Amino acid sequence: MELARCAALAAGLALAAAGADGARAQPYPARPVTLVVPFPAGGSTDWLSRLIGQKLEQRLKQPFVVENRPGGANLIAATAVAKATPDGHTLLMTTSTTMAINVSVFRNLPYDPAKDFAPVGLVAGVPFVLVVNADLPVTSVADLVQLARTKAGGLDYASTGPGSAANLYAVLLRNALGGIPMTPIPYKGNAPGLQDVVAGHVSVMFSDLLSALPLVQTGKLRALGVSTAQRSAAAPDIPTLAEAGVPGYEASAWQMIVAPSKTPKEIVGKLNSEIKAIVSEPDISRDINSRGSIAIVTPPPDALQRYVESEIVRWSKVAEQAGATGTE
Numbered sequence: 001m002e003l004a005r006c007a008a009l010a011a012g013l014a015l016a017a018a019g020a021d022g023a024r025a026q027p028y029p030a031r032p033v034t035l036v037v038p039f040p041a042g043g044s045t046d047w048l049s050r051l052i053g054q055k056l057e058q059r060l061k062q063p064f065v066v067e068n069r070p071g072g073a074n075l076i077a078a079t080a081v082a083k084a085t086p087d088g089h090t091l092l093m094t095t096s097t098t099m100a101i102n103v104s105v106f107r108n109l110p111y112d113p114a115k116d117f118a119p120v121g122l123v124a125g126v127p128f129v130l131v132v133n134a135d136l137p138v139t140s141v142a143d144l145v146q147l148a149r150t151k152a153g154g155l156d157y158a159s160t161g162p163g164s165a166a167n168l169y170a171v172l173l174r175n176a177l178g179g180i181p182m183t184p185i186p187y188k189g190n191a192p193g194l195q196d197v198v199a200g201h202v203s204v205m206f207s208d209l210l211s212a213l214p215l216v217q218t219g220k221l222r223a224l225g226v227s228t229a230q231r232s233a234a235a236p237d238i239p240t241l242a243e244a245g246v247p248g249y250e251a252s253a254w255q256m257i258v259a260p261s262k263t264p265k266e267i268v269g270k271l272n273s274e275i276k277a278i279v280s281e282p283d284i285s286r287d288i289n290s291r292g293s294i295a296i297v298t299p300p301p302d303a304l305q306r307y308v309e310s311e312i313v314r315w316s317k318v319a320e321q322a323g324a325t326g327t328e
Contacts, residue, residue: 154181
């Protein structure tokens with residue numbers, strides 16, 4: 001009888017072990033994957049998520065469902081994904097604001113970008129463009145510096161908040177140009193800021209390229225340079241700020257897919273390889289570039305982790321100089 005019980009127990013353990021091995025051996029993805037987007041539907045990040053999700057679905061033979069969770073300065077979506085089961089079936093399309101800038105701007109950030117996420121794939125850079133009122137006697141960065149030094153009160157610029165890209169990029173520019181006098185004028189959003197630059201109520205602004213480009217093309221604004229290290233395919237005639245006289249200037253926003261931090265390395269590696277292959281497709285990179293972004297063929301996950309950590313350090317210094325540290 002005792003031998004029978006032992007045999008039954010051994011058989012049960014063997015079946016349990018086989019079941020566990022089967023679960024571990026189950027191919028990824030085993031069911032639909034949710035790709036969370038911290039913005040409303042219809043924006044550039046949402047569009048990019050649907051493009052990449054559709055291609056991943058085709059390649060991995062499981063649905064990739066985009067779920068929009070806007071609000072809370074990206075905190076709602078980021079926190080939810082950070083706490084999700086780390087099995088690769090919940091991912092986040094995040095941005096440099098979520099992963100780097102928020103660390104300094106928020107006093108109590110409910111997630112740690114460097115510890116709570118596993119970077120999966122860097123997908124695109126997002127150029128901003130420095131624009132001025134078309135009636136100003138400014139056609140170059142040198143003219144802008146001269147105006148800042150001669151205009152009473154210095155140069156005024158539209159800012160969408162202390163920790164916003166529009167403000168932090170301006171602070172980077174001010175520092176790169178030797179600390180020229182620049183005063184932020186607060187706006188609730190990018191659109192009203194651009195409208196006031198067009199109207200001449202404020203002199204200059206950093207705007208995302210997609211929003212500003214139609215105003216540049218119709219002559220309502222003048223573009224001095226894009227913030228990225230390379231020109232945008234959507235506006236190849238606009239130089240980079242580095243080319244325009246600000247050596248070394250680069251302030252690119254970026255979009256990256258991440259997973260919860262304890263997601264198995266083999267899953268992260270598989271997704272990284274797939275995303276790299278997708279963005280390497282000429283039609284995909286051309287589509288991304290035509291919309292004003294810059295397609296990026298992602299580095300491997302370990303390099304992405306180092307990149308996120310370096311961006312946190314970089315933007316903490318800018319936020320401190322801008323007086324944005326702990327403002328939220």
